[in-house]
Structures are given as C-alpha cells and as structure tokens.
Amino acid sequence: MSEIRTVCVYCASSDQCRPIFLDSAFALGTLLAKENIDIVYGGGSTGLMGRLADGAIAGNGHVRGIIPQFMQNLEWGHKGISVLEEVEDMHTRKFLMIRKSDGIVALPGGCGTLEELLEAITWKRLGLAHQPIVIVNIDGFYDPLITMLQRTVDEQFMRPEHLQMWHIVDSVEEVLPMLRSIEPWPLNAISYAKV
C-alpha cells in the first residue's frame, strides 16, 4: 500500500471537448481536496487543467501549478491556485511534476497529455521514477493507447511485467483507492531488465 500525499495530474488544456471529460476533471479536483491530497499539475487555467484546479479550490485543496515561462508570458497560468511556480522550460516542468508527486494520474487529453503519460511510463521503466501511474479511461478514451501498449509487449518491445507499470480505472472515484493499493515499484529490478 502506497502513502499518497501529492498527486501529479496530466490532462487536457482544451475547452472544446465533451462535458463528461471537463466534469470528471472538476470531480477529481474535489475528491483529492476532500482527502487532503495536494495536487501538482501544469498550472493551466483552461480545459481539464482549469477544471481540475477549480474543483480542488472549491474543496479548499492545495494546488501547485508548474508552468514554463513562455506560457506564463501568454497568461495561460491559473490565477486562483495555491502556488504557481514559473520554470524555464517544458523539460523542467515535467521533471518537477514527477519529482514532487507520490502518484501520477492521466485524465484524457491531447498530444501534451499523451506525451507526459508516456514519459512517466518511460522513466518508470528506466528506474528514474517509481510512482504508481493510474490512467483514467473515461468513456473508453484510452482504449486505443491501452491496445497499443499491449502490442508493444506482444511484439516483444517490452516484457509482460512492464504492463504492471500502469493501472487503469474507468472513473475518477476509483483513482485514489487504486493509487493507494498499488505495491511499490521494484526500482532497478524489472525496470532495468533487458527485453
């Protein structure tokens, strides 16, 4: 069982998606705040990012946004969160988001979210990150990616053990129980093993 104090959330910046996704982000923010779990995220004010922060703020939760300077210059940062940390670039942002968290959650999103999720999985495989990773497969959004990841194992680009690097839930209500139930990842054991 993992102790979860801070959760890193990857999610969309788009406002144009279906309400089910936006509402789920708000609900996750509220749920984490209610459980006194801090959130670290990309610091944005739009899309699922904004709704996640709004939900946490509504529940008096602590939200840290980490945003690169160029986005802050464009005034993309959320103005109501507890801490908005400005960093030099995207790489620093993603590094700190992982480093400051005890668990990683991916809600639906675009290329930015997918890239962040795959980077976290990659780091875990390399032994550079150990956190539980939970993919929230709302309305089957992540089905094609789950199939693709299985394919990487079927084609022997990864080992079957690597499928345990992430866990999948269907709703935000399942996120925290799942994060807490995941056994610590054996750093440097499976992750460094050759395919």
Ligand code: AMP
């Ligand atoms: P996407 O899933 O493509 O919307 O990307 C989400 C990620 O893209 C965020 O974590 C950021 O890295 C970045 N991003 C794109 N647009 C924004 C925005 N308006 N405000 C903050 N971050 C953004």
